[in-house]
Amino acid sequence: MPAFGPGTVALSLGLCLCAGQLVAASPASAATAPTAVTPVAATTAAVKVTPSLASTTSTRKLKWGSTLKVTAKVIDPATGKVAKGTVRLQGYSNGAWRNLDTDTVKTGAVTLTAKPKSTLWVRTIFTGSGYNQKVTTKVKVKVVASGAKVLAEAKKHKGALYKYGASGPKRFDCSGFTKYVYKKTTGKSLPHKANSQQKYGKSVAKSKKQVGDLIIFRNGSYGYHAGIYAGNGYIYDSPHTGARVGKHKIWNSNYVVRRLVA
Secondary structure, X not given: OOOOOHHHHHHHOOEEEEOOEEEEOOHHHHOOOXXXXXXXXXXXXXXXXXOEEEEEEOOXXXXXXXXEEEEXXXXXXXXXXXXXXXXXXXXXXXXXXXXXXXXXXXXXXXXXXXXXXXXXXXXXXXXXXXXXOEEOOOEEEEEEOOHHHHHXXXXXXXXXXXXXXXXXXXXXXXXXXXXXXXXXXXXXXXOOOHHHHOOOOEEEOHHHOOOOOEEEEEEOOEEEEEEEEEEOOEEEEOOOOOOXXXXXXXXXXXXEEEEOOO
């Protein structure tokens, strides 16, 4: 019969003999070690595309009262197709950018418009889902005086009472009225006398007169009254004592036309 030592007995009982002591073996030591679970990586955020934005300005020199047109086209470089989104036309003046017009890009180029009253910088900005914002380089548009601007200023003083020798801003005589309006709108200084004013500006045929032109009525060749052409045979003027600035029919064919704006 084989002999059994303490170690043999211990092993048969699942025990460990350590330094003369019997120690029960850990159940975990007999089991397979669990595999570490690696956390699932977060889904990578969709990368936005930077589109190409091209814009064309209709002019860099605009007459006051005219419409500025800016055409913009946006292309997705990944597909070569038009990128859908929104384009804004902005103007910079008085220290801030302001929206002038907005349109949605769908299948092609968009045309944005504005009627700026003074010289300013303009730019276009595109925003769209899945795209980075794109901004064009700013472009300077110079707004110059026009007949429309002259007439608009003349209309502001409708109702002002005539006063001999007065040149505004509340009372006017005839040449004081034209002197004030042209200075305000064009920066040009006219003398305070109708006869002298007929020597200023470009001579224009009566049949070619335009809104905003200076009209000087004459007795022979002497200029005695001044007004601003309002179109359709009318002028804005400050007629005489007791009258007020207003729109009046041209009553005499003896007059000359002078153009002080483009």
